[in-house]
Amino acid sequence: MKGPGEGVAPGRFVLGAVLVCVPLVLALCGPWFAGAPGPRAASFTLGDGHLLGTDFVGRDVGRQVLLGGRPVVVVAVTATALAYLVALPVGLIGALTHRRWLEDALMRPLDVLLAVPSLLMILLVATVFSPGPAGLALLVALVNVPDAARIVRAAAADVAARPAVEALRMQGESWWRVAVGHVGRSILRPLAADAGVRLTGVLYLVATAAFLGIGVAPDAADWAVMVDRNRTGLFVQPWAVVVPALLIVALTMGCNLLCDAALTRTRVPVHADVRGVGTRMEERRP
């Protein structure tokens, strides 16, 4: 099967990089330029020294935009890292163990968990715990663990079946050296591909949860929260909604285009499970 968009990668690479750069730079560097909060003005006004007007409680929208990207990006990156922190050992042990019961004990519960829709899981927990940003990162990581562990296991099982691993075993190398030294290193590239796709999916989930008011304060400086809270003033002051919405669109769109282009460009020997970038995140096989 031909990879999606083969031969068109350069243009897409540039487009993705440009799209992702604007929101990413704004998210990471914005808070340094935000300055001190000015006095509150009237809600949903335009002009009067405010470049993008004011929001639902009269804060300067420009300043909120500068501040609001960091939580989205930081929570998403943390959640992705946390998911792999759990998925890597589970998947590696599942692929390398010769004890069938151990593999079943590790992987079968994950198959069962895959059945629960991710947003539903997050909403369920949010009902009883009202998580903060750290809790949201933990939750999003949790719902990503089953899928990530399956990918790690599939990639590692591929490598573990190679003669080189058999040879290492017969030389009497320790389990640790085989698992981490050889197999772990060999699956780095397919995992990098998966991590990019997963980050896109996590960004989607984090932003959607924040829009629904989970893991954020009701007046938090967060692009998704801004879209939600300023919707009431859409007809008076559209900038307070349109600017953060556009930034989220650029961030997620660019991230996916960039991952896809990088994947086709470096021609990663992708495992069947990792292929089909656009459909990966929710394409789950229970």
Add this chain to the structure above:
Amino acid sequence: MSGLGSWAARRLLLGGAQTAAVVLLVFALTEALPGDAAVALAGDQPDPARIAAVREAMELDRPAHERLADWAGGLLHADFGTSLVSGRPVGAYLSDAFGPTLLLASLTVVLLVPAGVGLGVLAARFEGRPVDRLVSAVTLGVYAVPEFALGVLLVTVFALRLGWLPPTAVGYGTDLLGHPAALVLPVLVLLSRPVCSLCRLVRASMIDALASPYVAQARRYGVAGARVRYAHALPNAVAPAAQQLARTVDWLLCGVIVVEALFVIPGLGTVLMNAVAERDVPVVQGLAVVFGVVTVVLNLGADLVAHRFAPRAEVAA
């Protein structure tokens, strides 16, 4: 044939385990509450009467396994318990809000198939040409965009700037069919992600199918191009897409919650979000069980159907 039978049996077993897991997980919620569940759920009004009422309604004095047995037994006869906030049965919430959500979901699925397959075939037919590049890039980009951001931008353009469509469904109640204009934007937003994924899948397998020996052979016989594409290549390309269609139910659910919040549609998603905000645990549990079981059953059905028609397709079980 015994291979197929045992595969189906294992897949059914997994489906059963998943259903049981959903029920257990949802029930475990109240057990996971820190400290006294009744105090935690009483929330903003922690007066003793309210706490006692919550304790009474949820029968928190009884041991957990008895409550689980009662609750799971009730689920079998569609008895989901009663709301903590209003005292109404949860089943009534479900049946009230069912209509709009079903309407949104079925409209989306009906439009999704022709749109996704059509775009996929179009892109595959002009592989590598500008049309294909455009379709591929747009579907790849839009796929990752959260529904709320896309929806808000569409509202700004079509309702605010152009004034063609109503910005929300406020005031139409559950009678959405009577106001088709109010449905256009919500369905468009719901379609955005599934169409992209279906289109990409159909495109990839269609390119595969068009490059296969049997298509070359059909061409050598002089079979017309359209007939080769639609009668020979497409059916083979659609088998993997059928499974993807069932997977989309997962995110149709995600999408429905967001779209109902965005366009103020009184469906199941709105009921769920209200219940989450009010910590109305029985309502959340009832809805979660319905959503979870629907997802499990649809995935199970899709896997069984796909396995029946294309046994080559690897379906893990």
